Amino acid sequence: MNRIDIDFKNEKPLYLQLVEAIKQRISSNTWKIGMMIPSENELSREFGISVGTVKKSLSLLVQEGVLFRRQGKGTFVATPDFSKSFTRFFRYGQSGDLSGDIPGSVIFGIDIVKAGAKVAEVLHLTAQDEVFCIKRVRTLQQIAFSVEEIYLPFERFKGIEQLALENKLLYPIYSKNFSTPIIWADEYLQPDVADEMTAKELGINEGAPVMCVERVAHTYEDIPVEWRRSYGRGDSFRYHIVIR
Amino acid sequence: MNRIDIDFKNEKPLYLQLVEAIKQRISSNTWKIGMMIPSENELSREFGISVGTVKKSLSLLVQEGVLFRRQGKGTFVATPDFSKSFTRFFRYGQSGDLSGDIPGSVIFGIDIVKAGAKVAEVLHLTAQDEVFCIKRVRTLQQIAFSVEEIYLPFERFKGIEQLALENKLLYPIYSKNFSTPIIWADEYLQPDVADEMTAKELGINEGAPVMCVERVAHTYEDIPVEWRRSYGRGDSFRYHIVIR
DNA sequence: AAGTGGTCTAGACCACCAT
DNA sequence: TGGTGGTCTAGACCACTTT
Numbered sequence: 364m365n366r367i368d369i370d371f372k373n374e375k376p377l378y379l380q381l382v383e384a385i386k387q388r389i390s391s392n393t394w395k396i397g398m399m400i401p402s403e404n405e406l407s408r409e410f411g412i413s414v415g416t417v418k419k420s421l422s423l424l425v426q427e428g429v430l431f432r433r434q435g436k437g438t439f440v441a442t443p444d445f446s447k448s449f450t451r452f453f454r455y456g457q458s459g460d461l462s463g464d465i466p467g468s469v470i471f472g473i474d475i476v477k478a479g480a481k482v483a484e485v486l487h488l489t490a491q492d493e494v495f496c497i498k499r500v501r502t503l504q505q506i507a508f509s510v511e512e513i514y515l516p517f518e519r520f521k522g523i524e525q526l527a528l529e530n531k532l533l534y535p536i537y538s539k540n541f542s543t544p545i546i547w548a549d550e551y552l553q554p555d556v557a558d559e560m561t562a563k564e565l566g567i568n569e570g571a572p573v574m575c576v577e578r579v580a581h582t583y584e585d586i587p588v589e590w591r592r593s594y595g596r597g598d599s600f601r602y603h604i605v606i607r
Numbered sequence: 608m609n610r611i612d613i614d615f616k617n618e619k620p621l622y623l624q625l626v627e628a629i630k631q632r633i634s635s636n637t638w639k640i641g642m643m644i645p646s647e648n649e650l651s652r653e654f655g656i657s658v659g660t661v662k663k664s665l666s667l668l669v670q671e672g673v674l675f676r677r678q679g680k681g682t683f684v685a686t687p688d689f690s691k692s693f694t695r696f697f698r699y700g701q702s703g704d705l706s707g708d709i710p711g712s713v714i715f716g717i718d719i720v721k722a723g724a725k726v727a728e729v730l731h732l733t734a735q736d737e738v739f740c741i742k743r744v745r746t747l748q749q750i751a752f753s754v755e756e757i758y759l760p761f762e763r764f765k766g767i768e769q770l771a772l773e774n775k776l777l778y779p780i781y782s783k784n785f786s787t788p789i790i791w792a793d794e795y796l797q798p799d800v801a802d803e804m805t806a807k808e809l810g811i812n813e814g815a816p817v818m819c820v821e822r823v824a825h826t827y828e829d830i831p832v833e834w835r836r837s838y839g840r841g842d843s844f845r846y847h848i849v850i851r
Numbered sequence: 852a853a854g855t856g857g858t859c860t861a862g863a864c865c866a867c868c869a870t
Numbered sequence: 871t872g873g874t875g876g877t878c879t880a881g882a883c884c885a886c887t888t889t
Contacts, residue, residue: 415879
């Protein structure tokens with residue numbers, strides 16, 4: 364029936380068209396997070412393409428982390444849970460691993476300001492467009508481990524200033540309240556030393572090492588919707604990546 | 608003919624067995640870097656499996672960066688060129704990007720020492736095993752940007768102390784002289800501040816920010832063969848990664 | 852037993868490249 | 871024109887999960 368999503372005259376391969384169609388259904392909340400999506404056979408019938416092609420699309424989406432599959436059970440919409448991968452690099456002491464803990468946060472303020480050149484560039488706005496600026500300190504077990512400034516486009520996040528953000532993870536809020544799930548991000552790391560202000564907020568000495576992390580977060584449709592700059596305590600920061 | 612590589616009674620999927628067989632041929636230099644490997648049809652005949660299964664193996668190897676393919680031409684062994692991805696994060700000034708430049712290096716010494724606990728653990732040796740320890744400073748346009756200590760297992764790299772390593776990239780040497788191409792690496796980043804020694808070597812002030820990068824480099828067979836710790840100038844270090 | 856995903860086959864047709 | 875990879879089909883059989 365519903366073949367409006369697939370265009371057989373289109374030059375684009377069918378399996379990529381199906382990938383887009385599935386992403387669209389997830390991003391429009393037709394298929395919700397954690398939900399089982401139709402089986403290979405059903406998708407094959409619905410879109411009028413072969414099971415083999417459906418398999419190719421689904422394995423691509425699994426590879427991207429959008430879906431996960433369980434043999435004998437089904438295919439499910441993955442949780443775009445960045446909180447785990449985004450804080451996995453913090454530790455305390457020499458060996459303690461707190462990546463399982465949920466960080467707390469204290470909001471220092473949320474303002475509406477002009478984007479300015481830098482923010483405008485990364486969020487694809489003009490420098491005169493208004494953005495929200497959230498300042499907060501994040502904590503693990505009552506210890507501050509990072510301070511951050513977060514910039515959000517005003518239009519998309521209108522009303523966020525009235526929500527209780529204290530001790531909340533932001534990405535679930537973007538997803539639930541603003542239909543804006545975060546799917547991937549660019550991240551830039553630079554070492555730095557704490558200035559007076561940062562040192563006070565993190566409870567460390569001025570001149571102590573900190574990690575500066577700048578991040579641009581994106582939606583399914585690759586729209587940049589958040590820019591943030593964090594300063595993390597050097598003694599609790601260890602970032603692991605695999606290079607291929 | 609040559610079906611010794613594929614075991615149809617094995618529980619492991621055929622396409623994964625083929626992936627291993629192909630990696631083995633590359634790592635044993637049977638198929639050299641840049642070489643065109645046999646076509647899908649030839650591989651299908653040689654290993655006695657269907658073309659579809661061969662396609663699955665090859666696309667997996669492409670995804671891992673081991674092979675690359677060109678429609679109408681063939682499938683080729685990719686250059687395991689880590690020099691690019693491993694130095695891509697350096698820059699000078701506010702915007703200059705020197706990732707295209709080849710860094711120079713000054714060797715401070717190459718010693719044979721006992722591995723010790725840390726090195727033994729990551730290189731899968733015992734603490735009494737001997738390893739090479741290379742100390743060097745790396746430069747871009749005559750400016751030192753990092754100092755590093757590099758540890759290599761003695762047995763695999765016997766003779767490296769007699770080679771001219773000055774201003775050379777090490778990974779091509781591992782590959783050419785020791786049949787040890789580096790395929791992937793774990794990398795750990797932490798911010799730090801320069802001590803007196805490091806500051807002098809990098810030409811910066813004591814207490815200035817530096818990035819501490821620890822890396823474990825691996826072969827095709829996932830054998831860890833190098834451990835290094837680098838301290839990079841904070842003002843020229845910017846690390847970019849994409850999180851999914 | 853019925854439904855799911857995981858593997859595998861044996862083709863087909865096409866676009867691209869070399870000759 | 872013949873060989874290559876890229877896409878797509880229409881099955882088959884298996885392992886696993888649920889009913």
